[in-house]
Amino acid sequence: MSFSQGLSGLNAASKDLEVIGNNVANANTYGAKSSRAEFADVYAAALNGAGTNSIGIGVDLASVSQQFTQGNVTTTGNPMDLAINGSGFFQVSDGATTEFTRNGQFSIDKDGFIVNNQKQKLIGYPANAAGVIQSGQGGPIQLPTAGITPSATTKISLEMNLNAASATTLPASGPQINFADATTYNNATSQTVYDAKGQSVALTYYFQKAGTDSWNVYVAANGTSVLDNGATPPVPTPVTTITFPANGGAPTAPAAPVAVNIPATTNAAGAATLAIAGVLLNLSGATQYGAPFGITSQTQDGFASGQLTSVNVQSDGVLMAQYSNGQSKPAGQLELADFRNPQGLTPLGGNAWSQSYTSGAPVFGAPGNGNLGVLQAGALEESNVDLTGELVNMITAQRVYQANAQTIKTQDQVLQTLVNLR
Numbered sequence: 001m002s003f004s005q006g007l008s009g010l011n012a013a014s015k016d017l018e019v020i021g022n023n024v025a026n027a028n029t030y031g032a033k034s035s036r037a038e039f040a041d042v043y044a045a046a047l048n049g050a051g052t053n054s055i056g057i058g059v060d061l062a063s064v065s066q067q068f069t070q071g072n073v074t075t076t077g078n079p080m081d082l083a084i085n086g087s088g089f090f091q092v093s094d095g096a097t098t099e100f101t102r103n104g105q106f107s108i109d110k111d112g113f114i115v116n117n118q119k120q121k122l123i124g125y126p127a128n129a130a131g132v133i134q135s136g137q138g139g140p141i142q143l144p145t146a147g148i149t150p151s152a153t154t155k156i157s158l159e160m161n162l163n164a165a166s167a168t169t170l171p172a173s174g175p176q177i178n179f180a181d182a183t184t185y186n187n188a189t190s191q192t193v194y195d196a197k198g199q200s201v202a203l204t205y206y207f208q209k210a211g212t213d214s215w216n217v218y219v220a221a222n223g224t225s226v227l228d229n230g231a232t233p234p235v236p237t238p239v240t241t242i243t244f245p246a247n248g249g250a251p252t253a254p255a256a257p258v259a260v261n262i263p264a265t266t267n268a269a270g271a272a273t274l275a276i277a278g279v280l281l282n283l284s285g286a287t288q289y290g291a292p293f294g295i296t297s298q299t300q301d302g303f304a305s306g307q308l309t310s311v312n313v314q315s316d317g318v319l320m321a322q323y324s325n326g327q328s329k330p331a332g333q334l335e336l337a338d339f340r341n342p343q344g345l346t347p348l349g350g351n352a353w354s355q356s357y358t359s360g361a362p363v364f365g366a367p368g369n370g371n372l373g374v375l376q377a378g379a380l381e382e383s384n385v386d387l388t389g390e391l392v393n394m395i396t397a398q399r400v401y402q403a404n405a406q407t408i409k410t411q412d413q414v415l416q417t418l419v420n421l422r
Contacts, residue, residue: 003411008058009404012039015061016397023385024394031071031103031351032383034390038063068342071102071384073376080106080114082313083381086373088336092120092352093140100337100362103351104380112143118350124317124334125366131329133318138335138364141319143311148323150198152276153302155257159285160295162187162207162215164248170210175235177208177218179225184208185218187293193262194302195274201262213244213288219281222265222273239281248288257282303327313377317367336372337362 019037026032040062043054073083082104084090089100092115099120106122109115114122121140127133166186170176177184185208192200206218216238219226228234239260243253257280264275285297306325313319317334339345344358355362368374 002057003408005056005058006404006408006411008042008060009407010401012037012059012061013397013401013404015064017394017401019064020390020394020397023390024387026383027385027387027390029103029351029383030105030380031101032385033066033068033071033102034383034385035064035066037061038065065343066345066347067384069384071381073379073381075379077378079310079312079378080108081378081380082106082334083376083379084336084367084373085376085381086371088338088367088372089353091123091138091335091337092116092118093123094118094120097354098123099348099352099354100345101350101352102381108143112145114141114143118352122334124319124332127319127330127332131331133330133333135333135366141332141334143319144308144321144331147305147307148303148321148325148327148329150194150196150305151302152196152274153193153279153300155280155282156191156193156203156260156300157282157285157297158205158295159297160189161287161289161291161293162209162242162244163293164288164290166209166293168209168211170208170216176216176238177206177236179204179206179218179220179223179236186215189295189298191298191300193276193279193300194304195276197274198304199271199273200267200304201265201273201276202267203262207293208238210241213246213248215242215244215288217242217283219260219262221262222267224263224265226260226262240283242283242286244286244288248290250284251286254283257284313375315368315374315376317375333366334375335364336367337364338370338372339363 016037019035023034039059041056042058042060043056073085084102089102090104092099092101106114106116123138124141125133125135125138169184169186171184185206187207188204190202190204193203194200201221204220208216210216217240218236219239225236227237227239229237240254240258242251244251260279260281262276262279265273267273304325306323306327308321309324310322311319311331312322319331320328321331322328339362340360341358344356345353346356348354365372
């Protein structure tokens with residue numbers, strides 16, 4: 001008689017309960033993946049290979065495989081919490097080894113590196129000073145601490161309507177315009193531009209109807225005309241004249257953006273501003289219809305210096321740095337890794353796995369590329385453990401254990417009966 005079947009069944013049920021217990025214990029572990037005990041029957045073969053009515057000698061634990069299904073994504077409100085929606089793993093490194101994880105609980109250390117709870121650094125692509133991602137070989141991501149340098153204005157664009165019903169305000173004689181006399185022009189608007197130091201320069205545009213379908217445009221920087229006749233005292237002259245077709249649509253002149261040279265001036269705070277040469281003024285969006293004057297769009301490409309205020313992670317893994325001057329630029333991009341056989345990864349604990357021969361080599365890429373999932377900032381991926389299912393499995397494993405114990409008890413009774421024969 002053999003107790004091996006029942007004994008192997010007890011061992012298998014015990015292992016099954018251990019796997020179930022580990023799943024239940026990690027039901028609230030972010031990024032954890034449930035495991036499944038997989039069993040195989042055991043047979044003893046005859047030496048000559050004969051025998052078709054072999055009785056099995058029990059069961060064996062063939063494998064404990066992890067199930068890399070997607071866990072629920074729950075929002076946390078912490079901008080450095082990251083969840084992968086789809087395939088892929090975060091890469092974290094201690095400088096010597098690289099591990100892979102689905103747990104997106106990250107923070108920023110004193111040196112500006114993005115790290116997990118084990119103080120391993122998150123891997124990604126850096127960005128240069130201009131905010132261009134340097135894709136290729138990944139490395140630890142370090143967030144910037146310096147502010148953004150200012151940029152002088154090079155382009156200005158105005159989109160507006162000049163009232164076709166307005167009266168002509170070009171004086172018949174004398175100075176063409178007097179900025180202090182509103183009767184010498186029809187409309188005015190202002191805009192802030194920036195010099196090479198990031199200092200603001202207040203531009204004022206004056207629009208003067210010179211005749212039917214013709215408007216003179218004057219520009220003053222901090223109250224000083226950017227263009228004059230060179231006389232003493234200087235008399236402002238227009239930087240351009242807008243000519244409209246008879247239907248008041250897009251201007252026929254100027255045909256291209258007008259270069260405006262903004263002189264050095266003194267701003268409202270008393271500081272000297274630098275000259276800004278060759279600023280291109282685009283007026284192609286102007287119209288002349290029988291409607292009140294109005295500016296519908298006003299843009300310029302300069303900005304002052306600014307300090308870093310926050311960093312947001314985009315769905316494609318780009319770390320977008322936000323600055324106090326309203327500007328933003330990429331500070332890096334996270335790199336994900338994927339495997340052909342994730343179940344072949346070696347679990348290391350701490351919500352991490354390492355590459356193995358059976359998992360294959362990792363495939364790297366930015367989130368959203370190829371088969372890689374996208375990121376969701378301010379969220380975490382919950383464990384994929386189905387707690388209800390695990391409790392049902394626990395009951396089943398318990399009954400299997402009891403049944404195998406009963407087979408051993410029965411074998412013992414049969415053996416006892418045999419021993420008592422006389």
